[in-house]
Amino acid sequence: MVESTSRAVVGVFTFMDDALNAVKDVKAANFDWRMYSPVPRHEIEEVTYPQKSPVRLVSFTCALTGCICGWALAILCSLDWPLRTSAKNIASIPAFFVPGYEWTILFGGLGTLGAIFAFCKIPSVVRTAGYDPRFSHDKFGVVVACSGTQVEDVKRRLKAAGADEVDVQESL
Amino acid sequence: MEHTNDSKKEAPVTYAEVNDTILKMLEPPGRGWFLLLFTCLFFLAIGASSWFYQIWSGFGESGKSHPIGWGTYITNFVFWVGIAHSGTLISAVLYLFRAAFRQPIYRLAEAMTVFAVMTAGLFPIIHLGRPWYALWLMPYPNQRALWPNFRSPLLWDVFAVSTYFTISATFFFVGLIPDIAAARDRATTKFRKALYGVTSLGWRNSHAQWKHYTAAYLIFAAFATPLVVSVHSVVSWDFAMSIVPGWHATIFPPYFVAGAIFSGVAMVVTLIIPLRKAFSLERLITPFHFDAMSKLILMTSGVVTYSYITEFYIAWFSNNDFERFQFWFRPFGEFWMAFWGMTFCNCIFPQLLWIKKLRTNIPFLFVLSIFINIGMWLERFNIIFQSLTREFIPAAWGGYNFSWIEVGITVGAFGWFGMWMTLFIKFFPSVAIVEIKEILPPPVRNEGHGHHQIAGNAGHH
Numbered sequence: 001m002v003e004s005t006s007r008a009v010v011g012v013f014t015f016m017d018d019a020l021n022a023v024k025d026v027k028a029a030n031f032d033w034r035m036y037s038p039v040p041r042h043e044i045e046e047v048t049y050p051q052k053s054p055v056r057l058v059s060f061t062c063a064l065t066g067c068i069c070g071w072a073l074a075i076l077c078s079l080d081w082p083l084r085t086s087a088k089n090i091a092s093i094p095a096f097f098v099p100g101y102e103w104t105i106l107f108g109g110l111g112t113l114g115a116i117f118a119f120c121k122i123p124s125v126v127r128t129a130g131y132d133p134r135f136s137h138d139k140f141g142v143v144v145a146c147s148g149t150q151v152e153d154v155k156r157r158l159k160a161a162g163a164d165e166v167d168v169q170e171s172l
Numbered sequence: 173m174e175h176t177n178d179s180k181k182e183a184p185v186t187y188a189e190v191n192d193t194i195l196k197m198l199e200p201p202g203r204g205w206f207l208l209l210f211t212c213l214f215f216l217a218i219g220a221s222s223w224f225y226q227i228w229s230g231f232g233e234s235g236k237s238h239p240i241g242w243g244t245y246i247t248n249f250v251f252w253v254g255i256a257h258s259g260t261l262i263s264a265v266l267y268l269f270r271a272a273f274r275q276p277i278y279r280l281a282e283a284m285t286v287f288a289v290m291t292a293g294l295f296p297i298i299h300l301g302r303p304w305y306a307l308w309l310m311p312y313p314n315q316r317a318l319w320p321n322f323r324s325p326l327l328w329d330v331f332a333v334s335t336y337f338t339i340s341a342t343f344f345f346v347g348l349i350p351d352i353a354a355a356r357d358r359a360t361t362k363f364r365k366a367l368y369g370v371t372s373l374g375w376r377n378s379h380a381q382w383k384h385y386t387a388a389y390l391i392f393a394a395f396a397t398p399l400v401v402s403v404h405s406v407v408s409w410d411f412a413m414s415i416v417p418g419w420h421a422t423i424f425p426p427y428f429v430a431g432a433i434f435s436g437v438a439m440v441v442t443l444i445i446p447l448r449k450a451f452s453l454e455r456l457i458t459p460f461h462f463d464a465m466s467k468l469i470l471m472t473s474g475v476v477t478y479s480y481i482t483e484f485y486i487a488w489f490s491n492n493d494f495e496r497f498q499f500w501f502r503p504f505g506e507f508w509m510a511f512w513g514m515t516f517c518n519c520i521f522p523q524l525l526w527i528k529k530l531r532t533n534i535p536f537l538f539v540l541s542i543f544i545n546i547g548m549w550l551e552r553f554n555i556i557f558q559s560l561t562r563e564f565i566p567a568a569w570g571g572y573n574f575s576w577i578e579v580g581i582t583v584g585a586f587g588w589f590g591m592w593m594t595l596f597i598k599f600f601p602s603v604a605i606v607e608i609k610e611i612l613p614p615p616v617r618n619e620g621h622g623h624h625q626i627a628g629n630a631g632h633h
Contacts, residue, residue: 015617038187038354039609040382048379053387063395070331077311077319085323098328098406101398102335109339109395112388116346117373119384124374131376133357136350138187138615162617 007151008169010130011142011158018162019140020047025157026144036131036141055115062111063104070103071096129169139164145171185455187609194351194603195358197451201598204450212590219584222577223298231301235575239568240560244578245299247552248585250428252292253333253407254548257400257429258436259285260340263347264396273464275611276457279351279604280447280597281440282344287592288439289337291585296329298581325409332406336399343392349375350385351601367599404428411555417494418502418559421486427479434472434518435548437465441541445534447597456603459532466531469544473522476551480519494564501562502554506571510550510558517547 013019019035024047026033035048074096082090117123130143142163144154155166226233236243259281266274297303309330311320320327353375356368375381405425412424421427441462448457487499502511521543530536562569596602 014615016614017616017618035379036377037379037382038377039606039614040386041610041614043614044379045383045386049383053384055384055387056391059388059391059395073311074322078322081317081319083321083323088323092323095323098402099322099331101402102328102331105395105399106335106338109342109392112391112395113342113346116385116388120375120381122349122373122375122381124376126374128374128376128378135377136354136357137191 006171007146007148008130008171009144009146009151009154009158010132010167010169011144011161011163012132012134012165012167013140013142013161013163014138015162016041016043016140019142020044022142022158022161022163023047025161026142026154029157031150031154032145034130034143036135036143038136038138038140053119055112055119058115058118059108059112062114063108065111066107067100067104069107070100073103074099129171185608185612187612187615190456190605190608190612191354191358193451193453193456194601194605194608195355197597197602198355198364198599205594205598209591209594212587212594215583215587216591217584217587218580219582219587222580222584226298226301226577226581227303233575233577234301235573235578237570239563239570240557240572242299242556242560243572244574244582245295247549247556248582249292249295249299250407250552250556251435251549252288252295252585252589253404254428254432254435254552255439255545256285256288256292256336256340256436257404257432258440259283259288260336260343260396260400261433261436262440263343264393265400267393268390268397271464272611273461275607276453276461276603277440277444277465278607279347280444280602281436282340282347283593283596283602284436284439284443285340286337286344287589287596289333289340290592291589293333293337294585294588325406325413328406329410332403336403339392339396339399343396346385346389346392347604347607348600349373350377351605353377354605355601371600400433401425401429404432411559416559416563417492417498418555418562421483423479423482423486427476427483430472430475430479431518431548431551434469434476435545437468437472438541438544438548441465441469441537442545443593445538445541447602453603456608462534462537463528463531466525466537469522469540470525473518473525473544477519480515498559498562502558505558505562507554507558507561510553514547514550514554517543518551521547 011019011022013022016037019037020043023033023035027047035044037044075091078090078092078096084090130141132139132141135141142158142161144158146154151168155168158166234243234245259278262274262281263278263285266278297306300306308314309320309327320330349372352368353372356365356372359365359368405428408424408428411419412421414420444457448454484499487495490496502508521540524530524536524540557572561571
């Protein structure tokens with residue numbers, strides 16, 4: 001987004017609307033930024049990430065795969081060793097609904113878990129610059145990456161938006 | 173919280189208070205907690221030793237013989253699957269319906285689900301007699317090139333219960349991640365720092381993480397919702413697909429699902445009342461929540477009662493002598509006490525919840541919830557034992573003697589379940605931090621900002 005980023009300016013906010021105003025400001029100024037909040041809220045999403053999450057596509061694809069695999073497992077296993085019961089079909093469609101149904105959910109759920117891991121970038125063992133334990137408590141945070149010469153400008157913007165405190169760290 | 177602030181005298185609950193109150197539960201345990209844990213471990217030891225004795229000495233020790241092939245173990249299996257059920261209802265279905273009473277109780281209900289399925293899953297294995305053959309239920313290419321029978325409801329159960337456990341456990345863990353991160357950020361001891369550091373997976377509450385997380389959580393709820401319907405329906409087909417009088421009934425799936433929700437919500441009440449008292453959660457779990465759970469109990473009690481009546485009506489209306497006899501035998505036969513006990517606990521006693529005062533009377537609800545759990549165990553007893561003792565011809569009739577091995581294993585199951593619950597409440601947040609914060613008004617400088625979201629903001633979306 002911006003030129004070389006060697007500093008992270010961390011703004012700690014008590015009020016959500018102040019933090020959102022800071023995000024709008026640094027976004028308009030084309031800085032690389034990140035927001036932390038103790039809770040997800042629509043107001044935050046609208047400002048920070050209005051696009052749709054791709055998680056649903058992964059979930060749908062995995063669920064569809066599960067559906068096909070569940071049915072295929074039941075049908076192919078039954079054809080492989082036919083257990084004939086009276087005049088019933090070897091591939092009994094109503095009976096095989098259960099494995100198909102359950103695997104749709106199983107694969108969809110596990111795919112969604114994989115999607116969370118991939119898109120949220122977890123598990124992560126890397127310490128995140130700018131993260132403050134208060135962001136899981138009751139404070140909102142806006143972290144802006146900038147070059148050394150831009151630090152003062154960013155600090156001014158965050159303070160103007162209403163930051164309680166502004167700190168400068170090595171990099172984002 | 174919206175409902176805790178009805179009284180104008182009380183200060184509104186804040187984000188900080190939510191963290192402080194809930195994370196306080198994770199402080200080093202006292203003597204009471206250790207006593208509870210050792211009691212559970214003692215019960216578990218009784219169960220484990222009974223099981224080992226049964227394996228060592230043979231399945232005849234279980235008290236089962238012709239015609240009762242399915243006895244206490246399958247009764248326990250159905251009972252525990254039923255207990256598990258309402259956790260998913262509360263965590264997933266009520267999430268999709270934006271039920272405002274869900275947030276403070278759903279985490280405990282989810283934990284109950286996962287641990288109850290872990291308990292339920294033991295019983296088919298115990299029931300096998302030779303548990304090492306449980307592997308044969310799995311569809312894997314074995315040396316005989318033989319696959320399991322996909323037309324059998326017993327195999328459907330394997331798919332249904334294993335999927336249910338996997339998805340419930342995943343949903344439970346995903347919901348916990350941000351709360352574990354909050355615990356990590358306050359941990360002081362080395363052990364806790366390591367535990368929460370690993371299990372929070374490096375979660376940081378960033379805007380991008382929340383975006384994908386909330387989208388995924390909604391999808392998880394959508395995946396878990398059909399499981400609420402399917403799991404106990406599949407369990408009910410274990411019975412309904414047979415031709416045994418008393419089992420062969422098309423009403424079984426909805427009847428079982430309603431019964432499961434009924435017993436599960438009762439178990440949530442049983443667990444949450446002492447927890448609320450022990451950890452002073454009165455400002456988070458309020459009479460509003462008990463009132464809502466009571467209404468759910470009352471409604472499902474109505475459905476269960478309707479199902480009982482329908483069974484009797486259909487037995488009469490079918491003009492089938494065997495069905496008619498079975499439903500005469502239940503209230504007036506050898507095991508009449510089980511039938512009337514079930515009727516009292518599940519149909520009559522819960523009717524007191526029509527009285528508004530009793531819906532928020534905590535001691536009354538605690539007693540009622542225990543009666544309902546007993547009643548629901550008796551319901552499964554009636555379905556399984558009574559039907560098998562009086563099949564088609566008198567030559568196939570029989571009785572049943574409980575063995576102390578079965579009693580030991582049943583007690584052990586409560587110990588196993590209790591042990592996991594006891595460990596959970598002390599090591600992980602058993603009330604959802606983030607979701608409670610979601611229903612609070614966010615701290616804003618400009619009062620107009622974000623206020624439009626608050627009233628209906630019962631969930632992520």
